[in-house]
Amino acid sequence: MRCYEDEGSWSLSFSGAGFLGLYHVGVTRCLSERAPHLLQGARRFYGSSSGALNAVSIIAGKSVDFCCSHLLGMVKHVEQLSLGIFHPAFAPIEHIRQQLQDGLPSNIHILASQRLGISLTHWPDGRNIIVTSFATREEVIQALVCSLYFPFYCGTIPPEFRGERYIDGALSNNLPFADCPSIITVSPFHGTVDICPQSTSASMHELNAFNASFQISMKNFFLGFISLIPPSPEVVADHCRQGYLDALRFLERRGLTNEPVLWMLVSKEPPAPADGSQDTGHDRGQEGGLSLDWAVPNVRVKDVRDFEQLSPELEAALKKACVRDPSTWARFCRSGLGRALTYLLLPYTLPFEYVYFRSRRLVAWLPDVPADLWWMQGMLQSMALEIYSRSKDQLLRLVRTWASIPRGKQMSLYHPLSHRFFGACPRAIFAPIALFCALDGERSSSTPTFLFVILLPRAACC
Numbered sequence: 001m002r003c004y005e006d007e008g009s010w011s012l013s014f015s016g017a018g019f020l021g022l023y024h025v026g027v028t029r030c031l032s033e034r035a036p037h038l039l040q041g042a043r044r045f046y047g048s049s050s051g052a053l054n055a056v057s058i059i060a061g062k063s064v065d066f067c068c069s070h071l072l073g074m075v076k077h078v079e080q081l082s083l084g085i086f087h088p089a090f091a092p093i094e095h096i097r098q099q100l101q102d103g104l105p106s107n108i109h110i111l112a113s114q115r116l117g118i119s120l121t122h123w124p125d126g127r128n129i130i131v132t133s134f135a136t137r138e139e140v141i142q143a144l145v146c147s148l149y150f151p152f153y154c155g156t157i158p159p160e161f162r163g164e165r166y167i168d169g170a171l172s173n174n175l176p177f178a179d180c181p182s183i184i185t186v187s188p189f190h191g192t193v194d195i196c197p198q199s200t201s202a203s204m205h206e207l208n209a210f211n212a213s214f215q216i217s218m219k220n221f222f223l224g225f226i227s228l229i230p231p232s233p234e235v236v237a238d239h240c241r242q243g244y245l246d247a248l249r250f251l252e253r254r255g256l257t258n259e260p261v262l263w264m265l266v267s268k269e270p271p272a273p274a275d276g277s278q279d280t281g282h283d284r285g286q287e288g289g290l291s292l293d294w295a296v297p298n299v300r301v302k303d304v305r306d307f308e309q310l311s312p313e314l315e316a317a318l319k320k321a322c323v324r325d326p327s328t329w330a331r332f333c334r335s336g337l338g339r340a341l342t343y344l345l346l347p348y349t350l351p352f353e354y355v356y357f358r359s360r361r362l363v364a365w366l367p368d369v370p371a372d373l374w375w376m377q378g379m380l381q382s383m384a385l386e387i388y389s390r391s392k393d394q395l396l397r398l399v400r401t402w403a404s405i406p407r408g409k410q411m412s413l414y415h416p417l418s419h420r421f422f423g424a425c426p427r428a429i430f431a432p433i434a435l436f437c438a439l440d441g442e443r444s445s446s447t448p449t450f451l452f453v454i455l456l457p458r459a460a461c462c
Helices: 018-034 036-040 050-060 064-080 092-103 108-112 137-148 218-228 233-253 261-267 312-321 328-334 336-344 346-403 407-421 427-444 447-461
Strands: 011-014 045-048 116-122 128-131 164-168 183-186 206-209 212-215 283-287 290-294
Touching: 011 050, 018 036, 018 050, 018 064, 018 183, 018 218, 018 233, 018 312, 045 050, 050 064, 050 108, 050 116, 050 137, 064 092, 064 233, 064 312, 092 137, 108 137, 116 137, 137 164, 183 233, 233 261, 233 312, 328 336, 336 346
Parallel strands: 011 045, 011 183, 045 116
Antiparallel strands: 116 128, 116 164, 206 212, 283 290
């Protein structure tokens, strides 16, 4: 289509996906094989959470084998833990930070500036920012870590970026610039974005949240669940293959491919050339003067018998990344007997594992202790001031309401209410309130002092 012919006139936006981030790898691989100009001519790559990881891997020129091995490697690591993500050894931020330190090139900040957009959520006000310029390599890594940090799932203290604290960018802007027509949006969840799984559900309800739309269906709830608690590596690999198929459907519907690959996968025969006016009920590809009249089918992974025919390199990378440790001990641990033995010994081994891994985290945290303690002190002060301010406003509102009541009516209301709600001795209730209002009276108005004069004698005589 002509809207993708002018280089630099479009961008790509990848949503947060958790452990389903491999879906983005499949999409990227399809675009690089079937329509490489969409990646080479893109103005910028936006991403939040795991989508930002895929965006930076495109800019860094990482191979599909590199992406599959690292993402599925983390899935296999969780699979080996007896308690999964609840095991004390599960530390996703430390794991990803180390991978970024080892895998990103030294000039990534130069490559990423003005080409990479990372969505961040400012803590605690929830304001969204998109970072597009980076001064150092460490800034790129720290911005990615902040965009991946899901509160309480990854820890309790948000990471720092340029002196401020940020959390998962998907919590405020899951699909940056999703409403812009020149942005190609990608998401592994069923919805209305450009590249996403096509839902077979009859539900027409959508949830618009975090600048993205999600179809309300059991399938999406399940996808959200496995994005946080990963299934087996083979299931995650299938989502990568589905990403490839969904990207191919996007290309064919917009006439960006030379042949109807998905149609031939389903029917085994190419569609017949159209002889007439364009049918509005079908998509039409026009490449090299050939006009095809065909509806692009929705192809799922289970419909493809041999995925290697579509993308040999992607299939080889997925199969290689799904291979487990072939050692005898590893195979025993994966067996039914090994798992049963692991759970039987869990009450004895878990305390030692907890102490060991928590000690390692504590040692790694020591360099950041002063900054984190200073931040926590500031947060506690802000909370205390907020509580004080709200309490003062409510008390002053109560004071003004009471002062607006005629004095004769105050006398008739005072004794029944005080004895009903505070018992025979309301001094403990009214005296502190009166004292508080008297101390604050000079800064607000003369009404609190009036209440002090009225209530304190009555509190003393009850």
